[in-house]
Each structure stands twice: as C-alpha cells, then as structure tokens.
Amino acid sequence: MxxxxxxxxxxxxxxxxxxxxxxxxxxxxxxxxxxxxxxxxxxxxxxxxxxxxxxxxxxxIPASEQSNGLWQMIQDTINNQVLSICKTSAAITDAPKGSDKQKIGDFYYSGMDSVQLNKNGIDDAKPYLAMIDDIKDLNGLVKVAADLRYIAGSALFSLYVSQDDRFSNKNAVMISQGGISLYDRNYYFDTDDRAIMIRKKFVEHMADMYKIAGYDEAKAKQAAESTMKIETALAKSSRKMEDTRDPLKNYTKLSFKKLTETAPNFNWALFTKNIGLEKVDSVIIGQPEFVSSLNGYLKSFSINDWKNYLKFHLFSNLSEYMDDKTYQENFNFFSKTLGGVEEPKPRWKRVVEQTNHSMGELIGQVYVKEYLPKGTKDKLLEIGNAIRDVYAERIKALDWMSPETKDKALIKLNGIVMKVGNPDKWKDMSIVQIDRGSYLKNVVSASQWRYKYMIAKYGKPVDRTEWGMQPQTYNAYYNPSNNEICVPGCxxxxxxxxxxxxxxxxxxxxxxxxxxxxxxxxxxxxxxxxxxxxxxxxxxxxxxxxxxxxxxxxxxxxxxxxxxxxxxxxxxxxxxxxxxxxxxxxxxxxxxxxxxxxxxxxxxxxxxxxxxxxxxxxxxxxxxxxxxxxxxxxxxxxxxxxxxxxxxxxxxxxxxxxxxxxxxxxxxxxxxxxxxxxxxx
Ligand SMILES: [Zn+2]
Structure with a gap:
C-alpha cells in the first residue's frame, strides 16, 4: 500500500x-x-x-502513532473524507429512522459523546460480565462463549465460515488455533529482556482490567495469573507462524462426529447451535493438535479460571467503547507498552475509524459518489490488465518451468478476476439498529450483524461477487479461493x-x-x-x-x-x-x-x-x-x-x-x- x-x-x-x-x-x-x-x-x-x-x-512520528509515512497521509485524507460524511449525517437530526444517514450520524454521535461515555463508565458491559458470572460448569462456559462470540473475538480458538480450500464452491466451518491476547505464540516464550518485560506488564494490565471490572486487589491478581497460565498453555499448543503457511499442512477435514470424539470435553453441538450454525456435517481443522490440547486444558484449569479468561477477552475487546479510564488502561498496555505509542489518537479519529469499520458498507456508498475521482475504475483496470499481460509473457519465457506447468499457470493467470473501484452490490445492513444512546451497544450491534452475516454463509452457495473490502479501504488483497484480486478505489x-x-x-x-x-x-x-x-x-x-x-x-x-x-x-x-x-x-x-x-x-x-x-x-x-x-x-x-x-x-x-x-x-x-x-x- x-x-x-x-x-x-x-x-x-x-x-x-x-x-x-x-x-x-x-x-x-x-x-x-x-x-x-x-x-x-x-x-x-x-x-x-x-x-x-x-x-x-x-x-x-506523532506521539499517537506507531508509525508515520505515506499510508498515514492517505489514511488521513480518507479519515477526513469519512469525517465529513459522518458530520454531515450527524447534523441531520430528523433523518428517517433506519436510514443510512441516521445510522452513520447516530453511530458517530454516540462515539463523540464523551460526557455520556464517562458518565456510563463500564455500565454497558455489565450485562455481558453478568452472563459470565452466572456460568456454573463447562457446558455453561461453552454456551456463554458462543452467545458472546461476536464480541469476545477468538477466545478459546478461532472459528469462521469461509470457502473450503479444497472445494471453493462450498462454504465450510474452519477451526484454528487462537485464544491468545499477545500477537503471536513467541511472546509467551521468548527469553529476551523485552519479552520478559512484556509478559510482566501484561499480567499487571490484566489485573488492572479485572479491578476496573469490579474485582478486589487479591482476586484481580489471582485472575490475571490464572489467565496468563491459560494463554501460555494455548500458546504452547499453537504452531509457529512459519508453520501455519502451508495450506495443505493446515487442513484436516473431520466429520462433526469425529470432532466431538477428538475433543469431547467441549460441547460442540451446543457451541455451534448457539453461534447460529444448524446441522454442521463436517469442519476443517487448521491444527488438530491444538484442538486436542484445548480439550485437555478445559479440564485441567478450573471453571473459575476459564470464566476469568473469558471475562478478560470480552472486557478487553469492549474497552475502547467505554469510559476514558478503561480505554486508557487498554491503551497503556496494547498501544504504549507493546506498540511504543505515547498518547491516544484524538477522539474524532478513533471514532471516525470505528464508524468506518462498523458502518463501512453504508459509508462506502456515499464515498464512491462523493470522493472517488472520475475514471478510477478504468485506470485501475488498464494497469491491472497491463500487469497481467506482462505476467503472461514472463511465464512463457521462464527457463525453469516445464511447458505442462506453464500451460496451467497461464490458465490460472487468465482466470484471475479483477474487482476494482467499488462493488456493484452492497451488503444489506438494514437490520442493524443504531441510536444515539450507547456507543458500545452500537459497536456490538454492528459486530453481531457482521458475525451473523459470516455464519449465515454456511450451507449457502459461495457468492463470488462479494467484496472483502470497501472502496474507502486503503489496501488490496488476493483471495486464492476465488482466484481474484480486489483493489478498492481509494x-x-x-x-x-x-x-x-x-x-x-x-x-x-x-x-x-x-x-x-x-x-x-x-x-x-x-x-x-x-x-x-x-x-x-x-x-x-x-x-x-x-x-x-x-x-x-x-x-x-x-x-x-x-x-x-x-x-x-x-x-x-x-x-x-x-x-x-x-x-x-x-x-x-x-x-x-x-x-x-x-x-x-x-x-x-x-x-x-x-x-x-x-x-x-x-x-x-x-x-x-x-x-x-x-x-x-x-x-x-x-x-x-x-x-x-x-x-x-x-x-x-x-x-x-x-x-x-x-x-x-x-x-x-x-x-x-x-x-x-x-x-x-
Ligand atoms: Zn501481500
């Protein structure tokens, strides 16, 4: 980029x-x-x-950034464009309920209302914390982990519905290693000074978060230590980054019955039902040894330890949408200690980026009309096709590739679908409810929609016209399952x-x-x-x-x-x-x-x-x-x-x-x- x-x-x-x-x-x-x-x-x-x-x-580098340069400049331009869309929408106080403008405007407004956010403290997260407090046993843990999946991230493991790597016309349930808070397994084991410092501060940070969530000093400390133990165990059972590259070595298809036999301590039927998956016949496991290990950990750690673990993941994920104190605690560890950033971004920037993330499908529609330079799509296609032509010439001239493989490479090259500029159709966000009341609820509402949208793909034919980015996303991707390149207009x-x-x-x-x-x-x-x-x-x-x-x-x-x-x-x-x-x-x-x-x-x-x-x-x-x-x-x-x-x-x-x-x-x-x-x- x-x-x-x-x-x-x-x-x-x-x-x-x-x-x-x-x-x-x-x-x-x-x-x-x-x-x-x-x-x-x-x-x-x-x-x-x-x-x-x-x-x-x-x-x-500004005190509020991890880095600066061209991306930030472009992102600043885009942020200012999106800010303008947000402000214009928020200024319309009588936009029809449920309209795009009402949603964009109210989402932005709720995030900018710092007085209300600080008044509410962590109140908006309390119902979710209470759900975790009510857990009595492993089945209870599984149920709540499923019910809160869309806001607790990849607690326990990672699960998503996506194209089957072997049968790209089918959507499959993928399960892979996950459940850790630090970016990679190495953080839990590296022996350099910085890694040791990070682990120490991470435990302190978790204790502070538990205190904000209502624990006393002793309970907070104990919870932080047990959560660290769980995360370290999950990290230990995770493959190294370089060992997750090979798609063939990270693909094991299991029947649902076999999955339940492999990890019987986890009630898979309950979990899948509660995240909205009916009748799963098979799953693709990225790292089977991780799932087996997790099965053991479910019993070797107490239910109380697991409740604390889940609570941290949930609370951490929601911390950006509550009062300044909670935000700051999360910032101090993840951005400052881990990322070296000295101070938070201004509120407007954080809120604009979040609004763009949560309401991106709606903002994108305005963005295309108001900000995409004329001729964008044509120029992108011109360049894309020119590059494809060069590729074809290069493949034909390769001295190390056999004619047989060349033929197939050329067929694949010609088959690449180029999605450029903006999608022809937009995802339907009409069921998402947004108002000026609670920023956290608005974020949750959008996350829930996104999660359900993904889950609902299971059992349906793959939509090859779908875009994984929006026109205002300054990035691009290649999706091997669709043999497609997506280059958003911006x-x-x-x-x-x-x-x-x-x-x-x-x-x-x-x-x-x-x-x-x-x-x-x-x-x-x-x-x-x-x-x-x-x-x-x-x-x-x-x-x-x-x-x-x-x-x-x-x-x-x-x-x-x-x-x-x-x-x-x-x-x-x-x-x-x-x-x-x-x-x-x-x-x-x-x-x-x-x-x-x-x-x-x-x-x-x-x-x-x-x-x-x-x-x-x-x-x-x-x-x-x-x-x-x-x-x-x-x-x-x-x-x-x-x-x-x-x-x-x-x-x-x-x-x-x-x-x-x-x-x-x-x-x-x-x-x-x-x-x-x-x-x-
Ligand atoms: Zn790349």
Whole structure:
C-alpha cells in the first residue's frame, strides 16, 4: 500500500542528486518524488533512506502513532473524507429512522459523546460480565462463549465460515488455533529482556482490567495469573507462524462426529447451535493438535479460571467503547507498552475509524459518489490488465518451468478476476439498529450483524461477487479461493494528485507493481501456487517444477534472513517469503509494464528524472513508512510482511534495471553478487 504527499518547503538540490539522476536536468523540488529525497544519502548505500529520508527527518512520528509515512497521509485524507460524511449525517437530526444517514450520524454521535461515555463508565458491559458470572460448569462456559462470540473475538480458538480450500464452491466451518491476547505464540516464550518485560506488564494490565471490572486487589491478581497460565498453555499448543503457511499442512477435514470424539470435553453441538450454525456435517481443522490440547486444558484449569479468561477477552475487546479510564488502561498496555505509542489518537479519529469499520458498507456508498475521482475504475483496470499481460509473457519465457506447468499457470493467470473501484452490490445492513444512546451497544450491534452475516454463509452457495473490502479501504488483497484480486478505489489516491492522475511512473509503480503485481504473485507464491484456477487446493505443478520453485524460494528466504530490522532482531525469511516474493515480482512486473507506456518509450524527463529513476523512486516512496522500534519488533515477530525498508532495499537489490538506473556498483551496500540475486518470475 502506497502513495504520496505534497510539501511546501523548497528542497536544496545537491550536486549528488543531480549526478545520480540526470546531470543535464535539474530536479524539480516541488515534485512529489524529489521533495522527499535525502541528498546526504547515496542511493547505492540505502535506497529506502535516500528516497524518503528527508521526509522522515522533517516528520517525526506523532506521539499517537506507531508509525508515520505515506499510508498515514492517505489514511488521513480518507479519515477526513469519512469525517465529513459522518458530520454531515450527524447534523441531520430528523433523518428517517433506519436510514443510512441516521445510522452513520447516530453511530458517530454516540462515539463523540464523551460526557455520556464517562458518565456510563463500564455500565454497558455489565450485562455481558453478568452472563459470565452466572456460568456454573463447562457446558455453561461453552454456551456463554458462543452467545458472546461476536464480541469476545477468538477466545478459546478461532472459528469462521469461509470457502473450503479444497472445494471453493462450498462454504465450510474452519477451526484454528487462537485464544491468545499477545500477537503471536513467541511472546509467551521468548527469553529476551523485552519479552520478559512484556509478559510482566501484561499480567499487571490484566489485573488492572479485572479491578476496573469490579474485582478486589487479591482476586484481580489471582485472575490475571490464572489467565496468563491459560494463554501460555494455548500458546504452547499453537504452531509457529512459519508453520501455519502451508495450506495443505493446515487442513484436516473431520466429520462433526469425529470432532466431538477428538475433543469431547467441549460441547460442540451446543457451541455451534448457539453461534447460529444448524446441522454442521463436517469442519476443517487448521491444527488438530491444538484442538486436542484445548480439550485437555478445559479440564485441567478450573471453571473459575476459564470464566476469568473469558471475562478478560470480552472486557478487553469492549474497552475502547467505554469510559476514558478503561480505554486508557487498554491503551497503556496494547498501544504504549507493546506498540511504543505515547498518547491516544484524538477522539474524532478513533471514532471516525470505528464508524468506518462498523458502518463501512453504508459509508462506502456515499464515498464512491462523493470522493472517488472520475475514471478510477478504468485506470485501475488498464494497469491491472497491463500487469497481467506482462505476467503472461514472463511465464512463457521462464527457463525453469516445464511447458505442462506453464500451460496451467497461464490458465490460472487468465482466470484471475479483477474487482476494482467499488462493488456493484452492497451488503444489506438494514437490520442493524443504531441510536444515539450507547456507543458500545452500537459497536456490538454492528459486530453481531457482521458475525451473523459470516455464519449465515454456511450451507449457502459461495457468492463470488462479494467484496472483502470497501472502496474507502486503503489496501488490496488476493483471495486464492476465488482466484481474484480486489483493489478498492481509494488506492488511486496519491497525495499531491487528488484531482488529476499522477504520471505513469508513479501509477505503474505503486498500483501496478506494489498492488496488482504484488497481489497477482500471491496466486503463484508458496501458498497460492497450491490453489488451481478454480481456487481449489490442488497441486497443478509437476514434481520437478515444484522442486525448482522451492530451490528459488530458498534464495529469497536466505536473503531476508540476513536483514536486521531492529536491535539484533533478524527478519524471519521463512515466514515473510510469500510477501517478499510478491514484492520482488511486483516491482519487476510493474517496471516491465511501465516500459510500454508513452512516458517510458518517449524517455520523458519529469522533474529532472528519467523514467526508470522515477519508477524506482516511486516504488521507494510507496513504502515511505517510519516505524517505532517497539512496533518494528512486533512486526518482525508476528507479521508476514517485512518492515518497509526491506520491502524496498530487498527486492530492488535483486533487480538489474535498478542497478542501471542508479548506477549501483560492486562494493555498494545495495549491491548483491549475481549468484545471490533472486529472480523467480
Ligand atoms: Zn501481500
């Protein structure tokens, strides 16, 4: 995800930049790319910092953010657009009850009403806490865990209804490991100082939350300790992040009868019935050993421990929608200790983001009409198709893939569905009740709707036209089960180019490379390659092609293992490989497609930059993200994406055209030996 910003100050043009871009042309300091260049850094030393360093120096990370950069700028633009939609709706006090405007306006109003929120304290959560207090036995736990599922997140385990990986036309019930509060299992076992500090503070935080929920000091402490024990047990039974990548190894279909035999201590019939699933004939288990372990823990921990555990998960999930005290306690641990953020975002921003999340289907409809630049859909399709054409040429020319596998790859490529701009139909939120009374109830109401919507898919045919994002979502995805790419309209936004389209170097780099190119590659990476053109888990590769592909991926795993993200923490080359492969192929394909544009063939110099330089600078700028060290450490431990700096310097140091564009020579930090340069697609 990617984009830009306009800056007013003038940039001193150093001889250095002029010489490494184009000696005859002067850089235009107002240009969206040139304005961020740090002329004290050589592109051959650290291209990421060269492209973005000036902006980082001038824009320290705000106290309320984990990071800042291009995404935040775009998100700020979108937030302000959504704020305007919220305010306009809230100003209409006589909007018909049940209308979109009434819902958006009242949702926003209830969140902004801090006087009422602080007056209510935790009152709105009390009925749910009381449900947990009333639990008497394991069956009671199962029932309440099911009844509160839509607000207690993935307590105990993760369960959702989604396309069956082997039969993509069917929706299936998926059960996988979950139930922990820290981002990844490693947090419970790592022995470095930071991990030890986090665990200590996490237990203290839980105790403070129990106190807010009404426990006395001693009971709160005891509850925090027992919940930590449960979470540590669940973490221990969870697979490592890199071991959850292979879809085949994380797929075990069990009949419902077999499930109840595997984990008899958990009343599955009661649970599924109470979350709204009637007659489940089979389930897909991601990690069967996790379910077996959970079965044991249900008996080895007391019912009282489990009640406390469930209470923490529920209360933690609701904490953002109550009084300031509860909000602050949750913020202090999850954002401050874990994320390094110094202070909360202003209320308006939090509420706008929540309204956009909860009421996104309704806001999206207004957003498309009022904010999506004209021609968005056509331009996105043009770029998407150009990238697909390049992919086809590349696949045909691959020297390591057999003709047999190539044919199938081309069929899959041609079958990719591109959903761009905005959906043709919107999800029906008419049953959701929203009023100005309680913010928490409004959030719960929307969550319940979303949960029921998901559960209701079970037993129904798969709707392949459904969108998993909204037009105002600044992100994109590839869904292997549908063999589809979704690029929401707001991805066209480039700061400084809100009303006219940016030049093709920018668009082909950011939307072509980092979006379409990246997402298409997910269809052929270590996970996507296991799905066929219909979206079914079905290995269509010949054995020898698989081996060759695996050998090539080993090279990129090794490359990223080398990189140190923060302190002594290395990137996990294995768990990030899918994203790194997608980045590398994306930027390479984007460049190939860009070479066919007029801007490139006419060698147009823009703002003093040649087309190739402009393309790679735009790629760097697309990842202009500066992140706090705490958040970087979290990312390395729990995210399959590499930190931004390595998403730029990693792939670019594999690409020959980049070497030419910026004159990278042996001995430069960005230089890699030929034998180590990765080229897969
Ligand atoms: Zn990706």
């Amino acid at each position: 990617k984009s830009f910003f306009y800056f007013s100050g003038l940039i001193a043009i150093m001889a250095l930049i002029a010489s490494c871009t184009n000696s005859s042309a002067k850089l235009n300091e107002k240009d969206a790319l040139a304005m961020h260049i740090d002329s004290t850094i050589k592109p051959s030393d650290d291209f990421f910092m060269y492209a973005n360093g000036k902006w980082f120096k001038e824009n320290p 991805n066209i936004l480039v700061p400084g180019y809100e009303h006219v389209l940016a030049d093709d170097a920018l668009l082909y780099s950011i939307i072509g490379g980092s979006t379409f190119g990246h997402e298409i590659t997910h269809g052929f990476d270590d996970q996507g390659a296991k799905y066929d053109k219909e979206g079914n888990l079905n290995n269509w590769w010949t054995k020898s092609d698989s081996v060759k592909f695996f050998t090539k991926t080993k090279l990129i795993v090794a490359q990223f293992n080398e990189y140190v993200a923060v302190d002594k923490l290395h990137i996990n080359g294995s768990s990030t490989q899918g994203e790194n492969i997608a980045d590398l192929a994306g930027v390479s394909m984007g460049f190939e497609a860009f070479k066919k544009t007029k801007q490139f063939t006419n060698n147009e110099i823009i703002a003093g930059m040649k087309p190739d330089q402009r393309y790679f600078l735009a790629y760097g700028l697309g990842w202009m993200i500066n992140t706090r060290p705490e958040a970087l450490a979290n990312q390395v431990k729990s995210d399959v994406h590499s930190p931004a700096k390595f998403r730029v310097n990693g792939p670019l140091s594999d690409i020959p055209e980049f070497y030419t564009a910026f004159n990278i020579k042996q001995g430069d930090a960005m230089w890699r030996a030929d034998s180590l340069r990765v080229k897969i697609w």
